Amino acid sequence: MYSEGRKAILITYPNQFALSEARGLAESVGYSILEVISQKNITRSRFGVGKGKAEEIKERVAALKPDVIIYDEILKPSQQYNLARLCKIEIVDREKLILEIFLNRAVTNESKIQVKLAQLKYDIVRVKEKARLAKLGEQPGFYGLGKYDADVHILDIKRRTTLLKKKLQAEERKRALHRIQRLSSSIPLISLTGYTSAGKTSLFNILTNENKETSTKLFTTLTTFTRSSQIEGRKVLVSDTIGFISKLPPYMIEAFKSTLSELNYANVILLIIDFTDDVPIIKKKLMSSLEILSKLQIPFQKCILVLNKIDMVKNNEIMNKMNELNVTENIDHIIPISAHLGYNLPRLKKLISMQVADLPSTS
Ligand SMILES: Nc1nc2c(ncn2[C@@H]2O[C@H](COP(=O)(O)OP(=O)(O)OP(=O)(O)O)[C@@H](O)[C@H]2O)c(=O)[nH]1
Ligand SMILES: [Mg+2]
Known part of the structure; x- marks a missing residue:
């Protein structure tokens, strides 16, 4: 499995629905949850959580030494970076977690291409953020995102995206053909x-x-x-x-x-x-x-x-x-x-x- 045996601290909302869904998602790709930290508002601007909570998370990371933090919301690249830098650990947000699951489960050509395209979309906004921060004089190690030069990386993502889109179109044409056959059989x-x-x-x-x-x-x-x-x-x-x-x-x-x-x-x-x-x-x-x-x-x-x-x-x-x-x-x-x-x-x-x-x- 994709993240078999990786240890995680899970940050989610303080209700049973959110908790059991997030736990289910995380465990289905093999993460083991060391601790759950819940907070009513996890969509604040800088770290997702408030500053005080972020400090608390940093302490728990230092004490429990997980491999990642699983963050049960869709984070902006800047929030993800801020929290990663504060806690010195990779942040897997909800979007990334769902991507991991899909990557793990995709079996047909079509779904494999669909997942890879979604992943490239996820990566490119983060690489762009990395480039932006580098221009401001930051040294953005994104914890989990490679260390290549941002411009080269962006070009590479664009090239791969174009290629995958072409492949996806071919798969979609096959599906459409099957569909026509099916429809004509009524x-x-x-x-x-x-x-x-x-x-x-x-x-x-x-x-x-x-x-x-x-x-x-x-x-x-x-x-x-x-x-x-x-x-x-x-x-x-x-x-x-x-x-x-x-x-x-x-x-x-x-x-x-x-x-x-x-x-x-x-x-x-x-x-x-x-x-x-x-x-x-x-x-x-x-x-x-x-x-x-x-x-x-x-x-x-x-x-x-x-x-x-x-x-x-x-x-x-x-x-x-x-x-x-x-x-x-x-x-x-x-x-x-x-x-x-x-x-x-x-x-x-x-x-x-x-x-x-x-x-x-x-x-
Ligand atoms: N008790 C009980 N369990 C059921 C019943 N139907 C399905 N399950 C269980 O529910 C779980 C999910 O069933 P699946 O058929 O895999 O569900 P699914 O909707 O196809 O799930 P995904 O493909 O993951 O989206 C399995 O552990 C099943 O054994 C039922 O009628 N009664
Ligand atoms: Mg099923």
Whole structure:
């Protein structure tokens, strides 16, 4: 794994959602968290945290000697540099952490190129900051960013970016060709989507008799994977997709747009929710999922909200939680299921087949 065994101090917000998500992200690339420092406001201008807190972090770094600080926000290069210089340690901000995960998980050519492009975008703003500081007479070792001459580095990044973009276009053309073939066959496409770890691949495997990897780690699936299957006697295509996460940097949505845009071609979207979470967390995850769907201009009428893992939720709690969620104004169809036990799968299939009933049939 990318950062297997690297020790980290984690800086995050003082709430369970932020903490467990940040810990999940960090641990899924192999970091071990030595200590968590939480603070209400971690978006201040100079260090992210306030000056006093920054000094406290410096002391904890000196005492615990971690390899990195994981900072659960997207930092400006100047903030990242200030904190790195104060604490004399590499700062892995949320953006960098997500990049590491993607780098670790990308398997197809397309996703590998997408991740590399996103990484170059991340690097170039930092190299530019380095050049700016050098002009001011600073000696900016960025802790973790190489020590090359900034101008050479910028040229090199630009050259690599152009090359990768060309390669990405070629991959996108392949994907578009597949899509045209699929559209012309007019077989309905069912896409599974939702927050990372909600159980998309688990449901995909049952719907298609596949055996794709599922795990408790975040972002197990990075690549859209499509298989044909039969639902209620009708031939359909089922697509498993990359999971969502809160505070996904906008250019990463951009980087994964061609992967995500597969959702635009779906006839039915199964928006999967991990129903074992507490209601406030479900709401947050649901909101960030809906936000990404609306950024992709996907109409919510196409969605079926699938509340998964109800084998882990008590019967009386299911109704209570559904009432508390109160999302019916956005989405017409809601169904609790268990991908593990197969509970309610026949009903889900019935719902899907009703949604595609109006499409012209080829089989
Ligand atoms: N108890 C229970 N666990 C489930 C169920 N469905 C999935 N899981 C577990 O939830 C975890 C995540 O499942 P995945 O299917 O990998 O989730 P995913 O949405 O594909 O996740 P990413 O690909 O990482 O975005 C795994 O440990 C599954 O075993 C379910 O119905 N009940
Ligand atoms: Mg998956």
